[in-house]
Ligand SMILES: CC(C)(COP(=O)(O)OP(=O)(O)OC[C@H]1O[C@@H](n2cnc3c(N)ncnc32)[C@H](O)[C@@H]1OP(=O)(O)O)[C@@H](O)C(=O)NCCC(=O)NCCSC(=O)CCCC(=O)O
């Protein structure tokens with residue numbers, strides 16, 4: 001951790017003196033080993049120490065246009081260095097991935113409102129890597145890697161983001177010229193939202209309806225050049241621009257794009273999955289959803305992003321709560337650190353537990369994705385629907401929790417939390433954006449519910465189930481009897497499983513009843529609220545189940561003192577979860593009022609234990625001061641000095657009288673109305 005040289009606030013020092021486990025050991029777990037932590041620190045310092053970045057400039061005060069231009073300038077400084085470092089490291093693909101993984105955090109500090117090149121290195125490169133044949137890889141990958149071309153992923157249109165089957169952009173193939181002609185036949189067919197599209201990139205993966213031999217063959221990906229490589233002027237037939245100011249992501253340069261008779265060569269349709277022969281014959285892929293692959297990868301990556309945003313927000317909220325004093329609990333005593341107010345603990349401690357459990361889930365899902373992708377490469381696509389359902393479900397549950405938790409952290413910092421310098425606004429904006437992009441969360445939950453209902457039918461018919469939904473058998477086996485609650489961690493898991501299975505049953509029954517008068521589609525829509533609740537509960541089952549399995553493994557491999565902290569964290573996550581979902585649990589589990597009171601008491605005991613470890617855990621997330629970028633969350637805890645220093649930098653404070661006084665205020669005051 002790069003520690004500030006200033007003297008650490010004595011309240012915070014006193015807290016750190018009481019930590020009873022090895023913080024470094026926790027950090028090593030969080031980043032996957034001591035070697036990875038070393039790499040992270042090295043890479044972070046390598047970039048952030050560069051004076052050319054001019055990180056002293058607070059970009060939040062700049063205009064929209066200036067923010068974008070500064071973000072581009074800073075990004076280029078970073079990417080130049082990235083290639084230099086990559087060469088120094090040996091230049092392998094693994095080295096590049098290593099740098100990019102670590103840069104994710106660092107980039108947030110450099111461009112707090114988003115990276116104008118992010119899609120090039122994520123969705124654009126990933127789509128070319130995963131959806132092209134060998135010749136296409138050979139042609140495009142070196143140019144992408146060297147940044148000779150810059151690209152984005154243009155799928156969403158003004159009229160459609162969710163229901164991608166109905167995208168309207170057309171790509172019509174002519175076997176005589178061996179070209180596609182791209183058109184935007186309506187206003188609603190304009191591409192709208194793609195990151196970096198407005199003025200940054202010169203290429204895009206464009207998702208368009210393929211027409212060949214007079215038939216539509218559904219959406220297919222095409223590589224399209226949008227701007228001239230020398231002048232950067234839009235090419236003929238391309239109408240392109242920035243979509244304007246947004247809630248966040250101000251420097252991501254999300255754009256719009258329309259096509260008028262734009263010619264694209266035959267070789268630019270990505271042909272790994274679907275194929276088009278030169279004569280225009282279309283060859284279907286093994287599974288039509290293979291073209292959705294890039295979205296699946298990104299949804300998997302979004303779980304670790306959610307964990308890190310929560311980790312950052314709770315670090316700020318906790319450090320602040322350990323130095324802020326207000327409102328004596330006992331009238332005759334001094335004002336306590338606000339963390340002593342139990343409601344404050346209730347705001348922050350469960351969030352810290354979520355960051356840890358989400359990290360476990362991210363590791364699990366990354367491994368699962370890898371193994372299912374490897375199966376897919378050998379032609380076995382059997383587990384694709386399971387991965388799709390799980391990644392949709394967890395993308396939704398984790399980003400919803402993320403946005404909620406970050407907002408609670410902001411509220412937990414009182415008035416100061418509302419300052420930009422507190423550092424929580426960009427975290428929140430990024431969290432809430434993640435609830436929408438890469439699949440709107442309700443839609444994602446409904447996709448997961450589709451899998452649950454299928455599995456429920458399978459279970460009722462005595463079929464086989466994938467591991468993650470086997471608990472549906474237990475529900476069916478109980479034959480209408482309620483699960484008996486027992487107050488252990490596995491008891492809590494069984495209770496959440498019973499609630500998820502019970503809610504799945506209610507949704508299933510709703511559909512079955514409505515099917516008598518309606519089509520299955522209408523019946524499914526009418527059951528929508530139950531379906532999303534079932535999927536959400538299923539997401540929590542997965543999180544708790546994976547949390548239990550992973551943390552049991554961790555405990556076996558770490559020191560006993562850290563093991564106790566992990567046990568505490570897991571219990572915090574579980575008890576907080578069941579108390580938050582108690583309505584659903586009561587419906588399907590035999591749980592008494594006494595059991596619930598016991599859980600509430602248990603929460604208080606868990607808080608008491610966690611009170612001393614909490615600072616160690618957030619320090620262990622190891623966000624350096626430039627990364628945390630917060631007056632309230634810096635390592636030294638000197639919040640009041642930080643706040644006044646930040647306020648003094650406000651552009652309004654650079655002169656003691658603002659010109660508006662003489663221009664407007666004084667004449668107004670002297671006018672006697
Ligand atoms: C909601 C769906 C999945 C619906 O797809 P659909 O073709 O209409 O399917 P349907 O007829 O409803 O049937 C569903 C069926 O399709 C299957 N399926 C769907 N997707 C997959 C997959 N990836 N792998 C494997 N299977 C998949 C499902 O399992 C269903 O199967 P089933 O019929 O139940 O057997 C799709 O439209 C979708 O993914 N929409 C969300 C769009 C989205 O995520 N856009 C992202 C744009 S890029 C972006 O936001 C980048 C931001 C990045 C940044 O700024 O950093």
Ligand SMILES: Cc1cc2nc3c(=O)[nH]c(=O)nc-3n(C[C@H](O)[C@H](O)[C@H](O)COP(=O)(O)OP(=O)(O)OC[C@H]3O[C@@H](n4cnc5c(N)ncnc54)[C@H](O)[C@@H]3O)c2cc1C
Nearest residue numbers: 153154155156160161162193194195433437438439440442
């Ligand atoms: C910050 C940001 C960055 C983005 N970056 C990109 C990018 O780089 N490339 C790109 O192509 N796209 C990008 N997008 C677009 C994004 O993927 C879509 O906005 C997203 O998938 C949601 O689709 P939509 O806007 O059509 O919402 P809609 O589907 O119109 O959602 C509106 C409402 O309708 C509901 N709804 C819609 N369909 C259903 C249904 N079947 N069942 C129940 N309810 C439904 C939703 O739940 C929601 O409440 C970005 C978006 C944002 C906000």
